[in-house]
Amino acid sequence: MMKKKSKLETAESLAKAHFAVEPNLKHIYLIEPVDDQDPNDPIKLLEVVEGTIERGIEPIAFIADPARGIEYPSIVVEISPTEYQAIHDGKLGYHDWTIGRELLPV
């Protein structure tokens, strides 16, 4: 039986796939906290996209899709580079969410 991917591995794989299909996507950061013990706690990605409509932190929630290798629910928060610059101290001002490690395209 194949070992289930960790949340970080799934986040990295999602990030890579998102970079591959969206040329205006400049950076992706993992949003913390990440609860590795709770499979229902979603992976949260902060995606910095050039040209997006600026609306602040407006999370979009996706359900898990195990058949396609996405074992956990996920959340995408899209912001513009300008909005990203305005985030000081890494706090998103939404629950206790903070900006974690950057996920790279490769």
Next chain:
Amino acid sequence: MQATDEEWARSYARQALSDLRARETLVRANAEKCHRLHFLQMAAEKACKAYLTVKNGHNNVRKSHAYVARNLPIIARQFYAVINPDRKQARRQVSEIKQLAHEIEVLAPACDDGDVRRDNSEYPWEDEKGNIYTPCEYSFPNIDDGSRAIVGLIKLIRTACESYSR
């Protein structure tokens, strides 16, 4: 007991699927383009609301119509990135959805781009020269509703809503 945001989200998704079915009925009945587009706009809006409601709360998303241009491309990115292993094709699909999403959003009368886009699928409007336009007689030249991109958009809304309506 009050309904949860998850229940609201499932309900939006199911209603979006119903809007798509209504659109198909209108297509088969050869209804005017404005009606076909109206149901497509409503389906797109409800699909976006389904995905927004879980984390933002029903009360925060229920009133606005201006969700499609920003959020449909994000939904497209997730779905095509996961569903389509052909990256080049997936990139094209995301790009087509981005181009269409704004045009679909402004079909709602409340979304007029700051009074720049009065054309909409429901109510007559007047241009700056005083000409009145009637939706059922208007050609909506920015949207070819038989195009590959529209077929892709409908498939995306259906897939996204089916995944949420279970």
